[in-house]
Amino acid sequence: MTRGPATWLMYAGLGYFNYLTCAMGPALPLLRGELAISYTVSSLHFTAFAVGLIFSGSLVDRVAGVLGRRATFWLGIVGLGGGGLVIASGTHASVTIAGALAMGIFGGGTLSMTSTVLSEIHGAHQATALTEANLVASAAGAAAPLLVGWLASATSWRAAFVLPAAVGAGALFALRRMRLPEPRANDAERVPRANGLGLEFWTFWAILVLVDCIEFSMAAWASTYLRDAAGFSAASAATAASLFLIGMLAGRGAGTRLLLQGAKPRALLKLALLTTVAGFLLFRLGPVASFALVGLLLTGVGVANLWPLALSLALGAAGDARDAAASRASLAAGVGAFSAPLALGAAADGLGIANAYWLVVPLVAAAWLLVEQTQRARALSGTPNR
Numbered sequence: 001m002t003r004g005p006a007t008w009l010m011y012a013g014l015g016y017f018n019y020l021t022c023a024m025g026p027a028l029p030l031l032r033g034e035l036a037i038s039y040t041v042s043s044l045h046f047t048a049f050a051v052g053l054i055f056s057g058s059l060v061d062r063v064a065g066v067l068g069r070r071a072t073f074w075l076g077i078v079g080l081g082g083g084g085l086v087i088a089s090g091t092h093a094s095v096t097i098a099g100a101l102a103m104g105i106f107g108g109g110t111l112s113m114t115s116t117v118l119s120e121i122h123g124a125h126q127a128t129a130l131t132e133a134n135l136v137a138s139a140a141g142a143a144a145p146l147l148v149g150w151l152a153s154a155t156s157w158r159a160a161f162v163l164p165a166a167v168g169a170g171a172l173f174a175l176r177r178m179r180l181p182e183p184r185a186n187d188a189e190r191v192p193r194a195n196g197l198g199l200e201f202w203t204f205w206a207i208l209v210l211v212d213c214i215e216f217s218m219a220a221w222a223s224t225y226l227r228d229a230a231g232f233s234a235a236s237a238a239t240a241a242s243l244f245l246i247g248m249l250a251g252r253g254a255g256t257r258l259l260l261q262g263a264k265p266r267a268l269l270k271l272a273l274l275t276t277v278a279g280f281l282l283f284r285l286g287p288v289a290s291f292a293l294v295g296l297l298l299t300g301v302g303v304a305n306l307w308p309l310a311l312s313l314a315l316g317a318a319g320d321a322r323d324a325a326a327s328r329a330s331l332a333a334g335v336g337a338f339s340a341p342l343a344l345g346a347a348a349d350g351l352g353i354a355n356a357y358w359l360v361v362p363l364v365a366a367a368w369l370l371v372e373q374t375q376r377a378r379a380l381s382g383t384p385n386r
Contacts, residue, residue, distance in 0.1 A: 014133045015141075025221070025222070052105035083105075115311060135252035217341065226241065243297045251304025266371065277365075340363075
């Protein structure tokens with residue numbers, strides 16, 4: 001597997017996207033305290049972000065067909081940084097929610113383009129490339145709560161959203177001429193049709209929604225749970241939430257190694273689901289704080305490979321329609337990000353965050369059943385399992 005400049009740029013772009021996404025989770029309890037808003041209003045930031053992803057995922061393949069992949073990618077980077085600046089400057093919930101919406105709209109373009117380009121460049125090695133990209137994303141995401149927690153004590157958590165805007169602007173200036181593989185005029189994905197992607201793709205699309213719900217449930221609310229149900233202070237909860245992201249970093253490193261050694265993505269996906277539920281039960285039922293932290297770390301190890309493996313299998317099921325499939329995968333990310341944080345926020349207002357968090361278990365169970373269904377369908381058709 002050869003990694004050229006375009007591969008590394010896509011890795012960095014996904015890391016940029018993930019840093020800003022993960023920074024919102026630990027920043028929200030601090031923002032909620034400053035603006036005196038409820039759990040539900042706080043969750044609207046992730047809801048707005050998700051709405052932006054849904055909007056973007058519905059049409060980013062068409063935008064790429066007009067502007068090209070390179071312009072669409074950089075438009076996403078600039079828009080992500082701009083949305084972060086709006087959050088950093090906002091003194092009212094409506095403004096910060098609008099910033100989150102902008103991040104979702106432009107971030108969807110970045111998410112879709114990284115998946116498309118990596119899939120096209122690496123072909124048979126796309127599962128490894130996507131897992132490596134998410135490994136870089138995990139490293140960037142793990143830094144986010146640490147930086148938010150440190151800046152909250154040193155200056156202001158808002159600086160954690162100002163710095164990426166400067167980095168994105170510098171990268172655009174330095175790398176704007178780097179070429180990316182563009183779709184050919186006769187590529188099937190230039191005219192995406194939802195009914196042409198096939199049942200297997202849409203089954204994996206549903207799995208993508210479920211695993212994104214799981215990931216966002218943990219990323220968005222882990223620090224709030226630690227603060228409000230486990231007795232952590234606001235700053236220590238924001239810092240401790242990085243254990244989930246550190247677990248994801250370790251999990252994706254292990255996943256990359258296993259894939260390079262020949263592990264099948266579908267089998268590895270099932271192992272990741274089992275690890276996720278085991279870690280979550282320890283996180284939720286641990287009798288002391290140290291057990292909860294170990295459980296949070298283990299949950300991150302399991303969640304780490306859910307999205308990249310399911311995405312690889314979905315893109316593989318889509319055949320040549322990479323732009324359409326990656327765009328719909330971005331849509332799946334939006335649906336998951338919209339559903340889980342909002343449902344958890346509303347349930348937490350009524351039941352408390354500790355009881356609301358049980359939503360994660362049925363999400364894992366549903367994803368497992370769908371993976372089993374795709375495996376049985378392939379066995380019946382005589383198609384080898386990937």
